[in-house]
Amino acid sequence: MVAHKCAQHNDELGRIAIASRNISKCQAIIDSINAKGSLKQPGELKAYAVNALDIEATKALIQETESQIVINVGSAFLNMSVLRACIDTGAAYLDTAIHEDPSKICETPPWYANYEWKHLDECKDKGITAILGVGFDPGVVNAYAALAQQEHFDSIESIDILDVNAGSHGKYFATNFDPEINFREFTGTVWSWQNREWTPNTMFEVKRTDNLPVVGEQSLYLTGHDEVHSLSKHLDVPNVRFWMGFGEHYINVFTVLKNLGLLSEKPVKTAEGLEVVPLKVVKAVLPDPASLAPSYSGKTCIGDVIKGQKDGQPRELFVYNVADHAEAYAETDSQGISYTAGVPPVAAALLVARGDWDAQQMQNVEQLPAKPFLALLDTMGLPTRIKEGERDLPWDQF
Amino acid sequence: MVAHKCAQHNDELGRIAIASRNISKCQAIIDSINAKGSLKQPGELKAYAVNALDIEATKALIQETESQIVINVGSAFLNMSVLRACIDTGAAYLDTAIHEDPSKICETPPWYANYEWKHLDECKDKGITAILGVGFDPGVVNAYAALAQQEHFDSIESIDILDVNAGSHGKYFATNFDPEINFREFTGTVWSWQNREWTPNTMFEVKRTDNLPVVGEQSLYLTGHDEVHSLSKHLDVPNVRFWMGFGEHYINVFTVLKNLGLLSEKPVKTAEGLEVVPLKVVKAVLPDPASLAPSYSGKTCIGDVIKGQKDGQPRELFVYNVADHAEAYAETDSQGISYTAGVPPVAAALLVARGDWDAQQMQNVEQLPAKPFLALLDTMGLPTRIKEGERDLPWDQF
Incomplete structure (x- = not known):
């Protein structure tokens, strides 16, 4: 990709x-x-x-x-x-x-x-x-937050990043990227930034339901994720949370595997004396995420719900992108999840080459200029839109 | 035990x-x-x-x-x-x-x-x-079938062996005996003897609901099991089936593991190149069945529903035993499943020693005298009862 x-x-x-x-x-x-x-x-x-x-x-x-x-x-x-x-x-x-x-x-x-x-x-x-962290999330969603802060708000109360994959791969069960990494995201403490404090929860403990553009009503769960850990430092915002969409079937399979101890990264010993990490065996039996691409259909919707104040009035924006699995495959032999994660670092490389992002230091995405990044992504297959109530426009026309 | x-x-x-x-x-x-x-x-x-x-x-x-x-x-x-x-x-x-x-x-x-x-x-x-096969099932249930044929029927149309464990071990999930053997029973073709032919089904394809003595209403599923393979040969009965009781939770966990390929006995290779049999890893993460005994409560009910003719009239009997997990543990440090499986071979050994079952050849249990076996089991903690409609008596008073 x-x-x-x-x-x-x-x-x-x-x-x-x-x-x-x-x-x-x-x-x-x-x-x-x-x-x-x-x-x-x-x-x-x-x-x-x-x-x-x-x-x-x-x-x-x-x-x-x-x-x-x-x-x-x-x-x-x-x-x-x-x-x-x-x-x-x-x-x-x-x-x-x-x-x-x-x-x-x-x-x-x-x-x-x-x-x-x-x-x-x-x-x-x-x-x-x-x-x-210059993939989609983290990455593009960090730029969304920076753009909102710089252009559309006087103060921000909360950033809720929503990640929904409403696509279908047609398999009984599969993860969209390396299962080892995928499950590791959900087995530990879910850390979120709430009221300017690190707040622990467990996976699937906190749920929200959103009616999102294109993909419609979705159930999302508070999830630990990279971008919460940099946005909380770099933007002066009291609440930063990450939410991932899950269907009942995913949650059921995950819950069974987790409760049985099959998502553990600690080795167990078989009756025959072989030391094995259960999670690596689960990874071995699941479909290779790359193999999902040819039959993947449907769309992803990823974006930031941002709430705050502008000109003394409360404001709520959704800055987002919708990507299509089949289009991603037609263009690059990859499914939508790889596409949304793989295009942004190339855009970033172009910005480094062009000088816009030649930072000469270590930076998270929200510390870099958002506009050239989003403008470039518009031309590379990941257009950004902003929705406020019924108003829903490309970000640069908003 | x-x-x-x-x-x-x-x-x-x-x-x-x-x-x-x-x-x-x-x-x-x-x-x-x-x-x-x-x-x-x-x-x-x-x-x-x-x-x-x-x-x-x-x-x-x-x-x-x-x-x-x-x-x-x-x-x-x-x-x-x-x-x-x-x-x-x-x-x-x-x-x-x-x-x-x-x-x-x-x-x-x-x-x-x-x-x-x-x-x-x-x-x-x-x-x-x-x-x-001189455990409970196979074993005692074969003797039940033989007793019924010899004493209570002129002709038998069907033998349905019902095995219900209505006990509770308090764990998220566990099997009552070696998980490797336990799951192997349910992953292949379910063979039953119907209309004098071997009939294939898949696990959890055929369900029945019974209201059983002591344990009440239970869901059972057509399952492949040893005794069907000898009773079909030794008793002249057109239908021999085995049914096992399962709760929704067991079926869900089993279905997830099976569909993911984690119950496979064929080795898979991890990303690191280690060859592992998934089923052996599942076994390694599950509780040791012996560890369940101390906290196991509730009862088992195992028996034969036998339908046929007696004196020109249709007849239906349920020949059965009810065992209690906690009583088994108090007596022998074992849970009920080990108890019901472990007492019958000792009874059989006693019958061999006494000469009643000194067969001098290879036999399945239904080929041996049923009465001394059931009489001995009565004294060893596994009493047999027979139920016909509302009439429910010890087998030797029936």
Whole structure:
């Protein structure tokens, strides 16, 4: 997905190197890009094998390929080693999800302070551009919040990020991205920022129902998520919450697996003495998220419900995007969830290349100019709209 | 459980040897027997370690202990090796469940013909007493069917075996015996004997609701089970079916696990390259069935609904037993399911020792005299009753 979008902009981004532990995955992506004729102009597109946990190997690859911008869309366990390789080689670093330690679930908030923000000073001292969490959520939804604060509110009381996938993959059960990461989001404490305090809940404890554009009425549940941990620091807002849409079937399967202990990251021993992490076995039996794309139908709706004051009056806006699974697949061989997560880091890379986001320091998305980002996303397949009551317009006409 | 009951009858059964792969399990049983003071008279009670798949080691143990009767209540995967050791040493063989090949699920009916009955001629030639499936079901329910045929019917149209555990273990989810065996019963084809033909169904496809003595109204589902595979051969009855009671919660958990592929006995490979059998991981996370005993409450009801003709009139009887989990635990440190399964083979061993069941050949329970078996069970904690309409009496007063 990311490589597809990079190829569509290779006039600005230049040579493209795709690296993974498994080089055949990279080659498959290159084949798909060539099949779609996605390269905007003739240019280099190469596959590399690298273990991104190996910092020296990653540095060597960055140097060999003369990469100036590294988009890390690998597992969330790799962030710190890839960031280190970027700092040491002077490359710009972009990622789309917070770092995780495979042995820990749901650490102390704010999560960014546990890993990424420990490198704030070093990035600033060395002039390293590091943009954290620039997928859709976190990422685009952070820009929505920044835009609202800068343009549409005098003061904000609450930011509620809503993430609904109203698509259908036709399988009994599947997660839309790596099940290991997906379930880890829901097994620990749900941290939200309420009344300027970190507030703990459990998953599926707090529910809301919204009637959303295009996808209609949806049930959403308070969920722990990356962007709550940076927006709460960077925007002066007393309430920041993240809500994810779930159907009854998803909740039932999740509840069964969790209650049985099958979502545990702690190894168990079988009667035969084999040590196994149950969650890894669950991952092994579930469909590969990438395999869902061809038959995925329906739409996603992700956005920010923002409440506050403007000119002495209460105001409520919904800043959002609707994406279509089948259109995403037709364009990039990816399903909608990969599309919404994969387009934004490429837009960010273009903004770094153009200078708009050449921050020379570590930043979360809400700290960067929102307008060039949203303007670029409009042209890249992820248009933003703003809804206020019955008024529903493209963000730049609002 | 079995050892407890043997100890209570060691005046007739003599020296008792308890063998398992894990000798500490045997020692724990001996400690429990001593704590309860279960030995009827002072006598030998010893623990041995043996891998029952190792035929030579098992033969050596039978010879060393001079065992004349072997009660095999190990995993269903061990039957053929233990039977071989008995045939070679001349010991009587008793088991409580059909042999299973770990790599196969639900083989061609009748199941006994795939393994056990291949040794019919050899047992007869050598005069080996081998009593197959002498637990509760299979086992006692086979005797119920035989009794009904011999005493209460001129012709039988159908035998429906009902197995309800209306007990509560207080856990989110648990199986009452080895989860590996438990789930294997429900993942393959459900074979029943209908209109004198083997009829395939799937699990939870066919439901019935019964109002049963003591436990009340229960939902039961057509299930594949051992006794259907011998009763269909030995009794001239056109319909033999087995039904097991399940609550909605059990069915939901089972359905989720099955649909996800987590009940599969075929290995999957994790992302890290580890080969794992999902079912073994599910077993590892579930409570050990033995651990359920102390807090188990409620009752089981297991019996045969038998329909046919007597003296030219249609007749319907329910021949059944009700057992209590807490009473079983008080007597033998075991829960009700282990109790109902563990007492009958000890009764059978006593009948072999006394000569009533010294068959000198391989037999299923319905081929042996039912009355001495049921009379003995009356005195050992598993009384039989017969219900016809509102009339409900001990079997020997009916």
